[in-house]
Amino acid sequence: MHMAQIIVVTSGKGGVGKTTSSAAIATGLALKGHKTVVVDFDIGLRNLDLIMGCERRVVYDFVNVINGEANLNQTLIKDKRTSNLYILPASQTRDKDALTKEGVGRVLDELRKEFEYIICDSPAGIETGAMMALYFADIAIVTTNPEVSSVRDSDRILGMLQSKSKRAEDGLEPVKEFLLLTRYSPTRVATGEMLSVADVEEILAIPLLGVIPESQAVLKASNSGIPVIVDQESDAGQAYSDSVARLLGEDVAMRFVTEEKKGFLKRIFGS
Amino acid sequence: MSLLDYFKTKKTPSTAVTAKERLQIIVAHQRGERDVPDYFPAMKQEIIEVIRKYVQIDSDQVTVQLDQNDDHLSVLELNVTLPEK
Numbered sequence: 001m002h003m004a005q006i007i008v009v010t011s012g013k014g015g016v017g018k019t020t021s022s023a024a025i026a027t028g029l030a031l032k033g034h035k036t037v038v039v040d041f042d043i044g045l046r047n048l049d050l051i052m053g054c055e056r057r058v059v060y061d062f063v064n065v066i067n068g069e070a071n072l073n074q075t076l077i078k079d080k081r082t083s084n085l086y087i088l089p090a091s092q093t094r095d096k097d098a099l100t101k102e103g104v105g106r107v108l109d110e111l112r113k114e115f116e117y118i119i120c121d122s123p124a125g126i127e128t129g130a131m132m133a134l135y136f137a138d139i140a141i142v143t144t145n146p147e148v149s150s151v152r153d154s155d156r157i158l159g160m161l162q163s164k165s166k167r168a169e170d171g172l173e174p175v176k177e178f179l180l181l182t183r184y185s186p187t188r189v190a191t192g193e194m195l196s197v198a199d200v201e202e203i204l205a206i207p208l209l210g211v212i213p214e215s216q217a218v219l220k221a222s223n224s225g226i227p228v229i230v231d232q233e234s235d236a237g238q239a240y241s242d243s244v245a246r247l248l249g250e251d252v253a254m255r256f257v258t259e260e261k262k263g264f265l266k267r268i269f270g271s
Numbered sequence: 272m273s274l275l276d277y278f279k280t281k282k283t284p285s286t287a288v289t290a291k292e293r294l295q296i297i298v299a300h301q302r303g304e305r306d307v308p309d310y311f312p313a314m315k316q317e318i319i320e321v322i323r324k325y326v327q328i329d330s331d332q333v334t335v336q337l338d339q340n341d342d343h344l345s346v347l348e349l350n351v352t353l354p355e356k
Contacts, residue, residue: 148290155298159305192285199291203298 004112007119007247008137009180010161012153014124016145017182020218021240022121023051024229025141028244030085031229034116037076040090041133042123043098049089052079053225063091066103072110081230086115099132108136126160135166139176139247141209145183146195151203154179158204178209180243185214186259197257210243212236213256307337318349326353 009022019042026038040048043063049055054077060070065088072088079085088111091098111118122133134140140161144154161175162168168175181200188194197211217234221227229244231237235256242252315335322328332352339345 148294151294152297152301155301159301163305189287192287195287195290195294199287203291203294 004115005117005138006108006112006136007117007139007141008122008134009119009141009143010122010130010134010157011124011143011150012126012130012157013145013150016143016150017212017218018124018143019048019051019121020222020228021141021143021180021182021212022048022119023227024237024240025244025247026117026119027079027082027085027227028229028240029117029119029247030079030082032244032248033084035084035114036117036119037086037088037111037115038119038121039088039111040121041099041129042121043090043129044092044094045123046090046092048121049077049087050225051222052077052087052227053081054079054087054089055225058089061089061091062107063093063095063098065107066098066100072107072114081226097128099128101132101135104132105136126156131160131164134161134175135164137161137165137175138167139178141178141180141247142204142206143180143182144200144204146181146185146189146197146200148195151195151200154204158206177206178247179204179206180209180212182212183214184211184257186257190259197254208254209246210239211254211257212239212243303336306339311335311337322351328352328354 007025009018009025011018022038026036029036038048038052039062040046041062042048046061049058057077060075062075064070065072065075075088077087077089079087108118120133120137123129134157142154142157144150158177161177165175167173179201181197184197185194189196197208201208213235215234215236217231217236218228221231228234228236229240232241239256242255245252318335319328319330319333322333328351334350336348337345338348
């Protein structure tokens with residue numbers, strides 16, 4: 001019998017790449033043969049469906065399941081590209097009380113029976129949706145941009161994980177926290193305009209899961225509704241694959257963290 | 272970075288260094304507040320108001336800090352700077 005792992009992808013700050021990362025990591029785990037479901041906790045502002053490219057197949061949603069208006073089999077969307085992968089979309093209702101600890105816990109317990117990995121895509125902020133997404137987590141992937149407000153908010157979220165999660169409340173082993181640094185630009189780090197991986201690691205003091213370079217592939221992927229990890233030609237896609245491998249305990253060297261070598265003319269005249 | 276940029280930009284200190292220093296301070300402050308109980312801010316405010324009944328002080332002249340020494344002992348430290356007579 002397997003032990004399902006609940007993984008929250010969180011950040012505090014919005015726009016840092018939680019949904020992009022949730023979609024990529026869930027797809028990556030499924031590509032590695034693990035039965036995975038990715039759950040959108042952003043009630044009222046559903047977007048994971050768009051990033052996963054299944055927006056036209058949404059019939060029921062997370063809140064319908066909590067309220068008993070639909071069952072999980074009717075609601076889960078099977079990914080068309082990747083086997084072992086399912087999506088549980090958020091609802092578009094604006095009722096912020098739609099998520100309750102009891103209701104979310106019940107749905108997650110049911111998912112636990114079916115899946116090896118349950119990826120919870122947290123909304124931004126520290127309101128109900130975000131707290132519910134992290135409450136049941138075994139593992140937290142703290143998505144952070146190398147930028148002051150994002151790093152500060154990530155630290156706030158780490159505080160919440162350590163005091164407001166179920167594991168903290170029950171006095172169990174703490175939630176395993178990992179740093180995922182996104183939108184990283186080695187060139188700007190080299191010129192001293194951007195916090196380095198080492199800087200952010202030092203401030204947040206949690207183990208590094210991966211560094212995703214700022215990449216045109218991410219917009220291309222979201223435009224097409226294909227998780228960027230599927231694009232294995234791209235730097236971001238490869239960086240997500242590495243991160244998934246590390247999540248599974250593999251020892252993989254960091255890539256895309258140093259400036260790529262430029263030709264002589266580019267060095268003099270810039271790019 | 273090009274060679275031309277090198278001459279243009281190296282004179283000012285790097286903003287990443289400033290960012291890191293600012294973050295280290297604010298994060299340390301945030302962590303100090305992380306473990307305080309929920310009633311703490313309200314209690315602090317009331318303590319300040321009690322003192323104000325007797326002495327005119329600003330709220331920044333009072334520091335209230337809760338230190339967890341070990342599992343069984345917490346120390347509430349109250350530091351008030353009284354104005355000169």
